[in-house]
Amino acid sequence: MAAALPIELAEWFAARGWRVRRHQLDMLAAGAAGRHALLVAETGAGKTLAGFLPTLADFTPSVLGGAAPPEGLHTLYVSPLKALAHDVQRNLLAPVAELGLPMRVETRSGDTPSDRKARQRARPPHVLLTTPESLSLLLSYPEARQVFSGLRRVVVDEVHAFAAGKRGDLLSLSLARLQAFAPGLQRVALSATVADPIDYQAWLAPEGDPAAVTLVEGEPGVPPVLEILLPDDARVPWGGHAAAWAVPQLYAAIRAHRTTLVFTNTRFLAEYIFQLLWDVNDDKLPIGIHHGSLSKEARRKVEGAMARGELRALVCTASLDLGVDWGDIDLVVQMGAPKGSSRLLQRIGRANHRLDSPSKALLAPGNRFEFLEATAALEAVAAGQRDGEAFRPGALDVLAQHVMACACAEPFDEASLLAEVRSSTPYRWLDAESWDRVLQFVATGGYALRAYDRFRRIVRDRHGTWRLAHPEQAARHRLNAGIIVDSEMLEVRFRNGRSLGRVEESFGATLAPGDTFRFAGMDLEVEGVRDLELVVRAAKRAGTIPSYMGARLPISTHLAERVRGLLVDRAGWGRFPDDVREWLEMQDWRSRLPGPGELLVESFPHEQRHYSVIYTFEGWNANQSLGMLITRRMADRGLAPLGFVANDYALGVWGLKPIDDPAPLLSPDILTHEFLDWVQDSHLLRRAFREVAVIAGLVERQQPGQRKSGRQVTFSTDLIYDVLRKHEPDHMLIEAAWADARTRLTDVGRLAALLDRAADELVHVRLDRVSPLAVPVLVMIGRESLPNGAADDDLLVEAESLAGQAMRPE
Known part of the structure; x- marks a missing residue:
């Protein structure tokens, strides 16, 4: 499949010294044939341009042949992030301006002024760049049928980022409505990290028929150059997640490159690493920060500075995972574990955003398990294996x-x-x-x-x-x-009204006038709280960094299996640092290693308590849920549980009495007995109900001129929840809340699969003291409620003590 490029576009490519890629011509041909299309191509392959080529072609003089350009909305571009839409607008305006095409391109999001939104409904641009939520709102206006009746094409960028979730549900419903308004509408989706294209072809297609969507695969690019950072003494830490030890090396790498993008997995870690970088920034290099809780003004300012090449480094979260094209970035750094090969690919693709140039990335693991995870991710990337969410x-x-x-x-x-x-x-x-x-x-x-x-x-x-x-x-x-649905948030403002962003109410409630905290890379002092605002001024001393209640990114199932494979690949240990190799060798000698198809449980005494560690590799969310369920079952059986601690790889439980046989604690019926009781008695179902009640429109967060506080919303939803539980327990929203509680909030799907396997895969090893493999999880006891990274320094002393016992050969 191929199509001829209009002469104007061919000359534009040639003037820039670019070669038109095969997949770009294939997308042009799919557009000419009226076919829906899914493009799967590596980062830097010109996917977004490929998606827009049929649109650009429609507006070239050679295609128009002297006719007037199409009137009304021609192409709709949908992205998961507002930042991506603005970045695409900047890049799309270049060929439009240079070719002199009669095309208007505009963005529409929650940040768009209301007068511009009204104008867009009355006189829509030819190309509108938006998000799923803003598209749904636009469809709610009486003018919607008229605005969209002439729509030719919808381009869904980074489709993997939301298709399998609720935002994907909303967008799919919107696409169905658009197809009803414009039956000839072509649907196009773009992604670099699709694990199973057929699932996404089915999601994109009208009526769910994957055969209706042409799959276009991109040309292969140059393999990335990836390296795992190690401490100068080559001793990988036992515990912690922040990889704060790597900051001096990170700063040296920033000095040695033009522009570095530093990814972290949470907003807390973004602020924390940014602070540590400024502490060592003797050269006063321009370093910025970007995450979803910062104000629109703060985010736009730093995005503009990056686009102009004014920053040497930017510390960020998933807010910049997708598609942002800043050509001067020549290094990407991942602080902590990547959690998935697809996510890692997305992030490293931000460097040298070109197919013919290798992306360069450094991975800084926070602990020894994260070193194995980083190794597994690098090998998955090299093998071309991807991971992704299951559709539901x-x-x-x-x-x-x-x-x-x-x-x-x-x-x-x-x-x-x-x-x-x-x-x-x-x-x-x-x-x-x-x-x-x-x-x-x-x-x-x-x-x-x-x-x-x-x-x-x-x-x-x-x-x-x-x-x-x-x-x-x-x-x-x-x-x-x-x-x-955000957690309860407070706006952080200076007295003059300038907004810095938002912090959670639960954090703001701990602050009093005079307290200090660090936010948006600044030290701030609280002056007071008014309505839903935290009024601050600049402070001269450092303060607490806000933490957020967002769910942690779990290690993907695919990556977890690779880590298991590394654990039992004894011939491959020689390529690991000496202390990691010795750690695995001592574990192998003292106990055993949990390979694929095996659920290892170790039990041992420690400080007059009885501990059991279960190596699940199912992610922190699933392990947290399992810990709550097991300790309930331990209490019912008189084992006097005292607590539990979890990380992505293992769950540790302890009590006054030993667990002689873990099999009854891990039977699948725990999900039909203890799980039901626990969810109904905990805040989990109420929180899930609050979210579905807000999404479904039962409870309103905002009224004209007034926004409810998070506490007011929670109070309202709790009252309704109690009424429905008593009088209509099969209410639609109770059912929807249960669905959320079973999946997103607890990873219960992974948990159920684990418990189903447990009877056949369980191996119980009794030891006389803590094992080497148990140290990374046990050092988090007492610190698991702290934000990731906050306890890294304190971990060192306890880790060395535990490790001394675990690694002692006698």
């Missing part, structure tokens, strides 16, 4: 939000809308009963709540058509719609 049925709370958006735009016939919804792949499962439950929920709030007028949002008229119960419902929906 579309969520009911998202569907309820979409139904409300449709009603805001225009009255709807339920049979027609059901057919449209079922054309969306995540909702092909939707049966008539579930559909009716969703409609009744949107209409009345459900059986237990229908007596309250405030939950009446849509009504059926005498013709059977559904419409808004009151016009004001549309404004309320648009104020509150969205899929990302």
Whole structure:
């Protein structure tokens, strides 16, 4: 499959010294043939340009042939990040300007001024760059059908980043609505890290038919140059996650390169590493910070500085994982473990963003298990193996939000809308009963709540058509719609009103006037709290770094299996640092190593307590859940549990009595007994209910001119939750909350698979003292509630003490 490039575009490529890639021509051909297409190509392969080539071609003089350019919205570009949309706009404007194409390109997100949004509805640009949430809101306006009726193409960038989650559900529903408005619409998706293309072809296709989507594979690029950083004494730390030991070497690398992008896995670590870098920045190099809690102004400022090549380094989180193209970056550093080969590929691809030049990256592991994980990730990248999230049925709370958006735009016939919804792949499962439950929920709030007028949002008229119960419902929906439900947040502002970003209410509640904390790379002193704002001024002394309640990134299943393989590959240990090799050799001699297909449990006494360590390799979230369940079962069996501690690789539990047989503690029925009791008794289900209630529109976060505090939202959702638990336990939102609690909040799917295997794979080893492999998890006891990295220095003393016992040969 190939297509000829319009002469204007061919000359533009030639003027820049670029070769048109085969996959770019294939995408042009798919566009000309009217085919939906999924492009899977390496970072730096010109994916975004490939996605836009058919659009650019449509506006060239040779294609127009003297005719007027197309009117109205021609192409919609959807990205998971606002930063990516703005970056694409900058890069797309270059060929538009240089070729003199009669094309207007604009962005639309939560940061777009309201007057510009109104103008875009009245006079849309030819190309609109947006996010799934902003697209859904745009579809909720009465003008939506007119705005989108002439739409030719939708380009979904970095599709792997959200297709399998709730944002993907929302976007898939929006695509179904767009296809109804513009039946000839072409769907295009782009990604560098798709593990199974067929799943994504099915997600992208109308009616879920993967054969309807052409798969275009990119040309291979130059392999990246990857290196694992080691301490100068080549002794990899026992515990910790921040890799703070690597900061002097990191600073030396920054000095030796033009521009360095430093990735961390959490917002806390971004602030922490940024602070440590400034402590050693004797040369006063321009170093910035970027994460999702910073204000729009702060993020735009640093993004602009990077685009202009004014920064030597930028410390960031996943807020810059995807697609951002800053050509001057010649080094990427990953602080701590990468957690997945696909995520690592995305991040290292930010360096030398060109297919013919190797990306260069350094990985700084925080501890010995993270060293093995980094090694496994490097080998996975070299082997071309990717990991990704599994797809699951579309969520009911998202569907309820979409139904409300449709009603805001225009009255709807339920049979027609059901057919449209079922054309969306995540909702092909939707049966008539579930559909009716969703409609009744949107209409009345459900059986237990229908007596309250405030939950009446849509009504059926005498013709059977559904419409808004009151016009004001549309404004309320648009104020509150969205899929990302933040924790309770406080705005951080100077007295003059300048915003720095947001911190969680739970952190802000610990602060009093005069207290200091570090945020946005600055030391700040609290002046006071007013409404939902934390008023601050510059401080002269360093303070606490805010931590955030966001879920930790778990190690991927694929990467975990590779780590298991490294543990038992004795012939390969010779390439490891001496202390890592000795650690594994001593473990092999003293106990055994948990290879693939084996669930190792070690039990030993320590300081008048009885410990058991279970090597699950299922991620921190799953191990935390398992720890809570096992200690409940231990208590029921009289084993007097005292606590548990978890990391990505293992779970440690301890008590006053030994665990002689761990098999009963790990039987699958723990998920149908202790799990149900634990979830219902804990905050977990209430938190999940709060999120689905907000997404589904039952509880509003904002009212005109006023935003509710997180505590007010929690209070409202807790009251409703108690009513539904008592009077309507099968309510749609209770069901949706259970679905969330089982998956996203606990990784219970991985947990269930582990427990199903346990009976056949369990190996129990009894020891007389702590094992070498147990040290990295046990050193976190008493520190697991601290933000990642905060306890790294304190870990050293205890780690050496435990390691002394574990590594002693006699």
